[in-house]
Amino acid sequence: MQRVTPSTVADLFDVAGTRTLEQVAAATLAPHTLMQRAGLAVARLAMAIAPHARTVWIACGPGNNGGDGLEAAAQMKLRGFAPIVTWLGNPDRVPPDARASLERARAAGVAFAESPPVAWDLAIDALLGIGASRAPDGEMAEWLRRMHGDTAPVLSVDVPSGLDADTGRLALDRTPPGNGHAARFCLSLLTLKPGLFTAQGRDAAGEVWLDDLDCSASAATPAAWLAGAPPNRPRLQSSHKGSYGDVAVIGGAPGMAGAALLAASAALHAGAGRVFAALLDGHAALDTSQPELMLRDPASLDLSKMTAVAGCGGGAAIRALLPRVLSTAQRAVIDADALNAIALDPALQTLLEARGRRGLPTVLTPHPLEAARLLDVGTSAVQADRLSAAQRLADRFGSVVALKGSGTVIAAPGARPRINLTGNARLASAGTGDVLAGMVGSALAGGLPALEAAQEAVWHHGDLADHWPATPLTASALARGGR
Numbered sequence: 001m002q003r004v005t006p007s008t009v010a011d012l013f014d015v016a017g018t019r020t021l022e023q024v025a026a027a028t029l030a031p032h033t034l035m036q037r038a039g040l041a042v043a044r045l046a047m048a049i050a051p052h053a054r055t056v057w058i059a060c061g062p063g064n065n066g067g068d069g070l071e072a073a074a075q076m077k078l079r080g081f082a083p084i085v086t087w088l089g090n091p092d093r094v095p096p097d098a099r100a101s102l103e104r105a106r107a108a109g110v111a112f113a114e115s116p117p118v119a120w121d122l123a124i125d126a127l128l129g130i131g132a133s134r135a136p137d138g139e140m141a142e143w144l145r146r147m148h149g150d151t152a153p154v155l156s157v158d159v160p161s162g163l164d165a166d167t168g169r170l171a172l173d174r175t176p177p178g179n180g181h182a183a184r185f186c187l188s189l190l191t192l193k194p195g196l197f198t199a200q201g202r203d204a205a206g207e208v209w210l211d212d213l214d215c216s217a218s219a220a221t222p223a224a225w226l227a228g229a230p231p232n233r234p235r236l237q238s239s240h241k242g243s244y245g246d247v248a249v250i251g252g253a254p255g256m257a258g259a260a261l262l263a264a265s266a267a268l269h270a271g272a273g274r275v276f277a278a279l280l281d282g283h284a285a286l287d288t289s290q291p292e293l294m295l296r297d298p299a300s301l302d303l304s305k306m307t308a309v310a311g312c313g314g315g316a317a318i319r320a321l322l323p324r325v326l327s328t329a330q331r332a333v334i335d336a337d338a339l340n341a342i343a344l345d346p347a348l349q350t351l352l353e354a355r356g357r358r359g360l361p362t363v364l365t366p367h368p369l370e371a372a373r374l375l376d377v378g379t380s381a382v383q384a385d386r387l388s389a390a391q392r393l394a395d396r397f398g399s400v401v402a403l404k405g406s407g408t409v410i411a412a413p414g415a416r417p418r419i420n421l422t423g424n425a426r427l428a429s430a431g432t433g434d435v436l437a438g439m440v441g442s443a444l445a446g447g448l449p450a451l452e453a454a455q456e457a458v459w460h461h462g463d464l465a466d467h468w469p470a471t472p473l474t475a476s477a478l479a480r481g482g483r
């Protein structure tokens with residue numbers, strides 16, 4: 001059993017892949033073996049989470065997810081715990097594995113009840129797993145609301161019930177995730193699923209653990225992966241500022257110079273050799289707190305040897321500069337208003353596609369609304385399947401895409417998408433996206449390929465927030481690396 005952390009490197013399997021692996025494994029094992037392993041793993045984690053629990057409520061659903069819960073109940077009872085099972089199954093329709101565990105739970109003397117206990121020290125959600133086919137309702141929904149509205153910890157078996165294991169979309173309108181008081185844990189069985197790590201998945205699942213049930217995962221193709229921490233890049237003793245490249249931040253229309261200056265500051269502190277702030281507001285004053293930044297007229301820059309970071313605070317004015325950025329920049333990060341301009345202008349879309357075909361390193365950094373505009377869909381459609389939205393954008397524009405938000409998805413043409421696990425809601429404050437764009441620009445300017453540059457920057461950006469002291473997180477301090 002393994003706890004998943006931001007540094008974990010692991011493949012993620014969708015429901016179809018997981019079903020394939022389950023069938024392959026089950027074919028070589030004695031009947032019921034997988035469920036016994038699953039139930040024992042659930043029991044072990046439950047006992048570790050709440051070693052002194054007097055009452056453990058195990059809510060079991062009608063299928064094999066419920067079977068895992070019943071098996072865990074039997075195992076806990078045999079170890080001196082007092083689980084109380086509420087089971088929503090129908091004895092005439094229970095699948096064979098779950099039936100075997102139902103009988104084992106009864107034989108072990110597990111208490112069955114019609115409704116949840118009045119109080120509990122740990123709740124185990126074994127209602128629905130990867131077989132969920134619709135939003136929970138009725139009694140099941142009521143039980144989920146009760147367990148998530150309580151203060152006792154909740155352990156979800158395989159996936160939080162009602163969570164789409166492929167996308168991280170939560171079907172049930174229950175206690176808003178994150179607003180409940182309960183500590184949340186999830187023990188994912190056999191495989192890790194992408195939906196645990198993006199969209200609503202992270203809030204719903206809480207701390208994720210994996211038990212692979214001693215099965216190989218070689219018979220299926222992963223849908224995505226967790227890429228873990230980027231490698232350290234020590235600087236050669238003989239390196240000089242030219243080794244780390246030039247970044248030109250093009251943005252900062254009147255009233256929005258701050259966004260471009262944040263990106264420029266971030267690029268500087270992340271290690272770019274030289275950073276030029278090419279502000280669209282011709283009257284903006286130099287940021288005297290950062291004399292290293294060089295102010296330039298955007299028209300005067302030769303982008304062919306530079307990394308352009310375009311769009312931060314760019315307003316409508318960025319549009320006129322984009323043909324030059326897209327056609328000539330050696331490397332480019334396209335953010336914010338530059339993305340919005342491209343979404344509105346087929347000619348710019350054509351230039352971006354051409355850039356992709358030429359193989360010029362390009363990273364797009366949309367938040368969900370910007371991604372939705374580029375894809376000409378609503379934001380909820382993007383959030384309903386973040387992996388697919390990021391991949392479609394990457395394929396369409398021949399670019400690397402970092403689709404921001406909880407569980408940032410990084411996609412590239414012809415590659416399996418990655419989900420980043422650093423970062424938290426403290427980043428939900430104005431300007432942190434500009435900081436990310438600057439950090440990606442710095443990584444690109446230092447010579448990293450676009451995919452690695454995006455991954456490294458997204459990881460460090462979130463990691464800074466994860467280690468932030470007990471002071472407010474501001475974008476300007478984030479740009480300075482927390483200093």
Ligand SMILES: NC(=O)C1=CN([C@@H]2O[C@H](COP(=O)(O)OP(=O)(O)OC[C@H]3O[C@@H](n4cnc5c(N)ncnc54)[C@H](OP(=O)(O)O)[C@@H]3O)[C@@H](O)[C@H]2O)[C@@H](O)CC1
Nearest residue numbers: 022062063064065128129130131132133134135136158190
């Ligand atoms: N895969 C593996 O490697 C292993 C899998 N294992 C475990 O099996 C789990 C998968 O089991 P599963 O296939 O039986 O599906 P499961 O999640 O129990 O749900 C299906 C049942 O729920 C019902 N149902 C659906 N939606 C509903 C709703 N909204 N409200 C009410 N009912 C609803 C549905 O009924 P129906 O849609 O047919 O009406 C059906 O009865 C998996 O997540 C893992 O925990 C491990 O034991 C071993 C290794």
Ligand SMILES: Nc1ncnc2c1ncn2[C@@H]1O[C@H](COP(=O)(O)OP(=O)(O)O)[C@@H](O)[C@H]1O
Nearest residue numbers: 367404405423424425427428430431432433434
């Ligand atoms: N809840 C969250 N969990 C993790 N990261 C988050 C969360 N909210 C915001 N972020 C991160 O903060 C940044 C916000 O970027 P963006 O939405 O472009 O903001 P802005 O336009 O204000 O700069 C992104 O990197 C995003 O991934």
Ligand SMILES: [K+]
Nearest residue numbers: 125128159161
């Ligand atoms: K579950």
